[in-house]
Amino acid sequence: MCGIVAYIGHREAYPILIKGLHRLEYRGYDSAGIALIDDNEINVYKTKGKVRDLEHFTESKNINGKIGIAHTRWATHGEPNNANAHPHYSETASLALVHNGIIENYTLLKKALQEHGYNFKSDTDTEVLVQLIEYIKTSNNCSLFEAVQSALKQVIGAYAIAVIDKNNKEEIVAARKSSPLVVGLGKEEYFVASDVTPIIEYTNKVVYLNDEEVVLLRPKEQINIVNLNNTITKVDVKSLNMSISQLEKGGYPHFMLKEINEQPKTIIDCIRGRINVEATNVILSGVIDHKDKILNAGRIIIVACGTSWHAALIGKHLIEEFCKIPVEVEYASEFRYRNPVINKGDLMIAISQSGETADTLAAVQLGKEKGAFIYGICNVVGSSIPRATHTGTYIHVGPEIGVASTKAFTGQVTVLTMLAMTIAKEKKSIAKERFLSILKSLKSLPELMEEVLMLDERIKDLSKIFTYAHNFLYLGRGYNYPLALEGALKLKEISYIHAEGYPAAEMKHGPIALIDNEMPTFVIATTDSIYEKTVSNIQEIKARGGKVIALVTKGDKIVSSMADFSLEIPDVDECLSPVVACIPLQLFAYHIAINKGRNVDQPRNLAKSVTVE
Numbered sequence: 001m002c003g004i005v006a007y008i009g010h011r012e013a014y015p016i017l018i019k020g021l022h023r024l025e026y027r028g029y030d031s032a033g034i035a036l037i038d039d040n041e042i043n044v045y046k047t048k049g050k051v052r053d054l055e056h057f058t059e060s061k062n063i064n065g066k067i068g069i070a071h072t073r074w075a076t077h078g079e080p081n082n083a084n085a086h087p088h089y090s091e092t093a094s095l096a097l098v099h100n101g102i103i104e105n106y107t108l109l110k111k112a113l114q115e116h117g118y119n120f121k122s123d124t125d126t127e128v129l130v131q132l133i134e135y136i137k138t139s140n141n142c143s144l145f146e147a148v149q150s151a152l153k154q155v156i157g158a159y160a161i162a163v164i165d166k167n168n169k170e171e172i173v174a175a176r177k178s179s180p181l182v183v184g185l186g187k188e189e190y191f192v193a194s195d196v197t198p199i200i201e202y203t204n205k206v207v208y209l210n211d212e213e214v215v216l217l218r219p220k221e222q223i224n225i226v227n228l229n230n231t232i233t234k235v236d237v238k239s240l241n242m243s244i245s246q247l248e249k250g251g252y253p254h255f256m257l258k259e260i261n262e263q264p265k266t267i268i269d270c271i272r273g274r275i276n277v278e279a280t281n282v283i284l285s286g287v288i289d290h291k292d293k294i295l296n297a298g299r300i301i302i303v304a305c306g307t308s309w310h311a312a313l314i315g316k317h318l319i320e321e322f323c324k325i326p327v328e329v330e331y332a333s334e335f336r337y338r339n340p341v342i343n344k345g346d347l348m349i350a351i352s353q354s355g356e357t358a359d360t361l362a363a364v365q366l367g368k369e370k371g372a373f374i375y376g377i378c379n380v381v382g383s384s385i386p387r388a389t390h391t392g393t394y395i396h397v398g399p400e401i402g403v404a405s406t407k408a409f410t411g412q413v414t415v416l417t418m419l420a421m422t423i424a425k426e427k428k429s430i431a432k433e434r435f436l437s438i439l440k441s442l443k444s445l446p447e448l449m450e451e452v453l454m455l456d457e458r459i460k461d462l463s464k465i466f467t468y469a470h471n472f473l474y475l476g477r478g479y480n481y482p483l484a485l486e487g488a489l490k491l492k493e494i495s496y497i498h499a500e501g502y503p504a505a506e507m508k509h510g511p512i513a514l515i516d517n518e519m520p521t522f523v524i525a526t527t528d529s530i531y532e533k534t535v536s537n538i539q540e541i542k543a544r545g546g547k548v549i550a551l552v553t554k555g556d557k558i559v560s561s562m563a564d565f566s567l568e569i570p571d572v573d574e575c576l577s578p579v580v581a582c583i584p585l586q587l588f589a590y591h592i593a594i595n596k597g598r599n600v601d602q603p604r605n606l607a608k609s610v611t612v613e
């Protein structure tokens with residue numbers, strides 16, 4: 001989704017801003033732009049397309065300036081074109097602004113400004129905001145900072161903004177509400193960005209802005225943050241523990257492939273310090289520190305979106321099996337708008353890779369207002385959801401740049417397994433032998449994942465046979481049903497082939513009508529407690545001439561003899577099967593997308609971090 005980068009200090013801003021925009025490309029966008037102050041003029045350059053198009057566009061232009069703001073736009077109001085790209089000028093071109101989020105009351109504000117003689121060059125809500133700031137600044141004869149504060153009080157909606165004034169190249173004003181913004185603190189220089197990826201190259205000292213905070217950045221002065229009511233906020237400087245190499249491709253052609261291959265390592269990071277096989281223990285401090293609230297929860301509600309929602313479905317299975325607590329899984333976007341029943345004493349778990357998904361954050365806020373205790377399972381340290389929850393666990397899989405989520409999914413399922421085990425052990429609701437066997441399986445995950453990654457060449461060959469399929473069905477049962485949904489999502493996200501995931505037995509209630517020799521089915525048929533049932537479902541497909549790719553447990557004879565193609569994965573406790581079995585599904589989607597020449601890391605229309613609802 002939209003990305004902001006801004007810089008003020010002693011260096012040339014252009015290279016920092018362009019590099020920062022490249023780092024934010026993974027979020028998904030359709031146009032890009034930059035504004036720099038030179039000689040008391042703001043030069044704005046913007047274009048539809050990619051950051052490299054912006055670089056070509058600026059080749060012979062004046063790109064001087066030690067202060068600037070830049071943006072990648074993911075269209076909401078108005079199509080992706082040059083006029084709607086950010087930054088936007090104010091009426092007299094004395095201000096320029098970049099914005100993430102949505103100004104909901106922009107039509108009313110625009111009408112009022114038009115009545116005061118303001119003209120608009122774009123269809124965006126953002127242009128309304130910069131015009132409003134200029135209007136207030138001129139009519140009240142106040143500072144940019146005061147004008148921003150006052151304008152934001154009139155705005156309904158979500159925003160992260162950075163504004164510059166051509167008459168003052170010594171300051172940037174930025175603010176946030178419901179859309180992330182972080183400030184990097186250098187030596188007599190400041191960086192602003194939607195997330196830390198454009199900043200870590202320059203400094204590891206950052207300040208995350210909170211909702212309704214406005215920050216004034218002057219290179220020779222201390223950072224100054226106040227809220228919309230002018231109350232000064234205590235500056236909470238955090239130290240980042242992330243390296244640039246984590247953000248680069250490390251020899252792989254795509255981030256997605258790198259992230260798929262990283263999974264054995266990221267699972268080690270995820271379980272490190274949390275499981276102890278010798279002491280036969282699992283320790284999630286988020287649970288242990290809030291035992292009373294968590295163990296006594298009468299009900300658990302898990303809220304999430306996209307891939308995180310699929311992990312949540314596996315979480316439900318794990319928690320209900322091990323802890324005997326009823327669990328409901330909700331799409332955060334639906335949950336927040338249907339006045340859900342939340343009782344004091346309910347435990348809400350919010351799962352989000354980015355920690356910034358607007359719907360999930362809103363569901364968390366709703367849960368909190370209604371008295372639930374909130375547990376976050378997130379990846380991005382310091383992001384909005386972990387800050388809004390009472391406690392939680394980071395999955396610690398490192399930055400995920402490919403838009404299609406891969407290593408975050410396996411990290412989420414692994415944390416959910418450890419969460420269920422910790423609660424179950426405390427509640428004594430799990431048999432000791434079962435607990436120990438899962439503990440061993442957890443420990444062996446990285447090794448098993450390495451083994452599955454060796455299937456890559458075989459999957460690559462298989463992908464060639466199915467590159468031109470128009471539809472795909474994915475089936476699984478039990479723990480592997482959510483995995484069928486995830487496999488289908490991966491394929492459609494990056495290859496644009498229509499794919500559906502179903503619980504295998506549901507096939508006969510509809511999807512079976514689609515089966516013929518042009519409709520391939522990917523069945524996850526590992527040896528588990530309902531293996532025989534899945535075998536029957538495969539027979540139903542074969543009887544109708546459907547092609548079957550089956551994911552089976554090593555040594556399987558029955559399914560392998562029925563399926564057209566089979567892929568063997570090592571045996572693992574069925575509750576952890578999705579962590580291992582998802583790798584072939586990820587690789588299959590990846591290779592098909594490559595065969596089709598798709599942009600796997602930045603698929604069309606998708607955003608990595610969905611900060612608008």
Ligand code: G6P
Nearest residue numbers: 306307308352353354357405607
């Ligand atoms: C977007 C991403 C998905 C992700 C979903 C939820 O749609 O493209 O990969 O699963 O958002 O994101 P979250 O950061 O909350 O897990």
